[in-house]
Amino acid sequence: MIPLSRLPLSRAGKILSLSAGEPLKSRLMDLGFVPGSQVIPLFQAPLGDPRAYWVCETVIALRQRDAAGIAVEEA
Numbered sequence: 106m107i108p109l110s111r112l113p114l115s116r117a118g119k120i121l122s123l124s125a126g127e128p129l130k131s132r133l134m135d136l137g138f139v140p141g142s143q144v145i146p147l148f149q150a151p152l153g154d155p156r157a158y159w160v161c162e163t164v165i166a167l168r169q170r171d172a173a174g175i176a177v178e179e180a
Contacts, residue, residue, distance in 0.1 A: 107179070109158070110172035116148045118177035125174040137161030138175055 148157040
């Protein structure tokens with residue numbers, strides 16, 4: 106189990122849990138970051154933050170600190 110922020114680019118992962126504060130956790134779940142979903146880091150900004158993730162057939166950009174609260178396992 107690793108944080109989503111450490112999942113290598115182009116490697117699929119399965120979301121295990123979210124440990125963010127309530128407003129952020131609800132928003133992430135609304136965007137498709139729910140336990141059991143597959144997520145793939147696609148792109149990274151030149152300075153490393155933010156990163157773009159493919160989840161639920163949508164590309165979502167997240168800051169590293171927000172992605173660090175999402176636990177995943179490599180698929």
